[in-house]
Amino acid sequence: MATAPAAEGAAPKGGGSKKLIIIIAAVLALVLAGGGAALMLLKKKPADDGEDGADTTEAPAKAKAHAKSDHPPTFVPLDPFTVNLADKDVDRFAQIGVTLQVDDPHFADQIKAYMPAIRSNVLMVLSHKTAVELLTREGKEKLAKDILRESLRPMGIEPDEEDEDEAPAADGAKKKKKKKKAHVESPITQVLFSNFIVQ
Structure with a gap:
């Protein structure tokens, strides 16, 4: 057991x-x-x-x-601009360095051929700005758009629809005509500021 x-x-x-x-x-x-x-x-x-x-x-x-390109962009520096601003109360001036960015190096050569006309147009744009307009970020962005538009005009390239829609029109009919224009892609991709002094 x-x-x-x-x-x-x-x-x-x-x-x-x-x-x-x-x-x-x-x-x-x-x-x-x-x-x-x-x-x-x-x-x-x-x-x-x-x-x-x-x-x-x-x-x-x-x-x-x-x-439309696999290579790096090309930069076209413009000589610095020194211009009197449109301020009425006091004499003010701006010294601005501008560089244009393009994707096609051949177009950079074309820009250089039209440089006197481009510089003249940019100077006209700058001379109509006031210090107050240029000191804000929005003012600088608008200036870049204006410079882009004026840089293309000597080469016979019309600004695209977006820039024209922002431009004030005297009457609605003119604005409608601008909208009907065909969209042309800008060969200048960006306007860059290398220096920006307002005094």
């Missing part, structure tokens, strides 16, 4: 170790299932980001197509 209690004692030990093994296996299965689920979610997320990434790579491709 002594062997029977020993056998009974052994049975509960074996059953306990079996329960422990089953519990460990269940926990391990849960951990593996959770890890697998996390891995699947993480794999899906980069795939989604990849899809978004594909959209973002298409956007620069569209921007590249819009720019």
